[in-house]
Amino acid sequence: MYERAEARIDLGALRHNCRELKSRLAEGVELCPVLKADAYGHGALHCVSAVAEAGADRIAFATASEAMLARSVVPDIPLLVLGALAPGEIEMAISARADVAAWEPGFIATLADQAAAAGLVVGVHIKYDTGMGRLGTTDPELVLELARTAAAHPNLKLAAIWTHFATADEADATFRDLQRDRLAELGERARREFPDVRLHAANSAGLIADSACHFDMVRPGVAVYGMDPFGKDPADHNLLPVLSLHSWVASVKDFEPGMSAGYGRTWRAEQPTRVAAIPVGYGDGVRRGLSNKGEVLIGGRRHPISGTVSMDNITVDLGADSDVRVGDEVTLIGSQGGQTILAEQVAVPLGTINYEVTCGISPRVPRVGREEADGEARPGGGSR
Numbered sequence: 001m002y003e004r005a006e007a008r009i010d011l012g013a014l015r016h017n018c019r020e021l022k023s024r025l026a027e028g029v030e031l032c033p034v035l036k037a038d039a040y041g042h043g044a045l046h047c048v049s050a051v052a053e054a055g056a057d058r059i060a061f062a063t064a065s066e067a068m069l070a071r072s073v074v075p076d077i078p079l080l081v082l083g084a085l086a087p088g089e090i091e092m093a094i095s096a097r098a099d100v101a102a103w104e105p106g107f108i109a110t111l112a113d114q115a116a117a118a119g120l121v122v123g124v125h126i127k128y129d130t131g132m133g134r135l136g137t138t139d140p141e142l143v144l145e146l147a148r149t150a151a152a153h154p155n156l157k158l159a160a161i162w163t164h165f166a167t168a169d170e171a172d173a174t175f176r177d178l179q180r181d182r183l184a185e186l187g188e189r190a191r192r193e194f195p196d197v198r199l200h201a202a203n204s205a206g207l208i209a210d211s212a213c214h215f216d217m218v219r220p221g222v223a224v225y226g227m228d229p230f231g232k233d234p235a236d237h238n239l240l241p242v243l244s245l246h247s248w249v250a251s252v253k254d255f256e257p258g259m260s261a262g263y264g265r266t267w268r269a270e271q272p273t274r275v276a277a278i279p280v281g282y283g284d285g286v287r288r289g290l291s292n293k294g295e296v297l298i299g300g301r302r303h304p305i306s307g308t309v310s311m312d313n314i315t316v317d318l319g320a321d322s323d324v325r326v327g328d329e330v331t332l333i334g335s336q337g338g339q340t341i342l343a344e345q346v347a348v349p350l351g352t353i354n355y356e357v358t359c360g361i362s363p364r365v366p367r368v369g370r371e372e373a374d375g376e377a378r379p380g381g382g383s384r
C-alpha cells in the first residue's frame with residue numbers, strides 16, 4: 001500500500017482531453033497546452049510526454065526552469081515561457097530553446113544580447129495587454145516597435161503577438177470580445193509588415209466559448225486536466241478529470257455521544273457512531289477550510305469530514321452501522337462506486353476555484369501516472 005496518500009494521474013484522460021480540444025480547432029490552429037505550476041499540480045514530467053503524444057504543437061510554462069525541466073523529456077517540441085523572466089532566468093530560457101514573452105524594450109535588448117552570446121535564435125511573443133491589466137504593454141505602437149526590433153535582430157525571431165483574456169469564463173462576453181477585437185485589429189496592422197506573425201489569445205474558456213477567439217494558437221490549461229474552466233462540470237465539455245486523490249483508513253473507533261474528534265473539539269458525536277482517521281491533511285494540501293465542510297468517499301459512499309483538518313490527518317464520521325475497516329481506500333477527489341467528488345465541488349466551500357484545489361496538493365503527495373483510472377474502491381486499501 002502507498003504511504004499516506006497518492007494522486008493518480010490518468011494520462012489516458014489527459015490525452016483524450018488534448019484530442020477533444022484539438023478537434024475544436026480549425027486546420028492550422030496550434031494547440032499549446034499550458035503545463036505551468038507542475039502541470040496544475042498533476043506532475044509536469046509525465047504530463048509533458050502525454051500531451052506531446054496527443055498532438056500538442058507547443059507547450060507553455062510560466063517559468064524558465066519549468067521549460068528547462070520539460071526540455072529534458074521532449075527534445076524537439078517547441079516550448080513557450082509565458083511569464084516575466086528575471087534577468088538571471090533569460091539564459092535558462094534560451095538554453096531550453098524556449099520562446100519567450102516580451103513587452104519591454106530593455107528586456108528585448110538583454111534577450112538579444114544573451115541569444116547572440118549563446119549563438120542561438122530566440123522566438124519572441126510580444127505581449128499586448130488588451131485588458132488583463134497584468135503583464136504586457138497597453139500601447140499598440142510599442143507592440144509594433146518591439147515587433148520590428150525582434151524581426152530585425154539576427155538572434156531574435158518575431159514569433160507572435162498575443163494577449164490574455166480577463167473574463168473569458170464569464171457569461172457576459174462583452175469584455176472578452178473587446179479584448180479579442182483589440183488583438184485582431186493590431187494583428188491586421190502587424191501582418192502588413194510581418195505576414196507570418198502569429199496571433200494567440202485563448203485560454204480554456206476562450207477556446208471552448210468561441211472559435212472567434214482561437215486566432216492561430218490556443219493556450220488551454222485547466223481544460224487539459226479535465227477541469228471545467230466555468231467551474232461546473234467537465235462532462236459538459238466532454239472532458240475527463242485527470243487527477244484523483246486517495247488515502248486510506250488508518251483507524252476506526254466507536255464514539256459515544258459527547259466524544260470529540262480533532263483539534264479544538266469542533267465536532268462532537270451527538271449519538272453513538274464510528275469515526276475514521278485518514279492520514280492526509282493540510283500538509284498534503286487538503287485545506288483546513290474543509291473542516292466540518294468537506295466530504296470523502298469510502299466504500300462508494302459519501303462521508304463528511306468531521307472535526308478540524310490537521311496537518312497530517314482528517315477525521316470522518318462513518319455513522320453507527322458502518323462496516324468501513326482499517327485499510328479501506330478513501331477518495332478525496334475522484335470517483336468510487338458511482339459517486340464522484342470533483343475538484344469543482346471541493347472548491348465551493350473553500351470559496352476558490354478548481355485550479356487552486358489541484359495546484360494546492362503539496363509535494364508530499366506522490367503523483368502516480370496511470371494509463372487508465374478505474375476510479376473504483378479497492379477493498380483492503382489500494383493495491384499499489
Ligand SMILES: *Cc1c(COP(=O)(O)O)cnc(C)c1O
Pocket residue numbers: 034036082164202203204205219220221222223229
Ligand atoms: C495559465 C494561463 C493560460 C491557461 O489558462 P486556463 O484558464 O487554465 O486555460 C493561458 N495563458 C496564460 C498567459 C496563462 O497564464
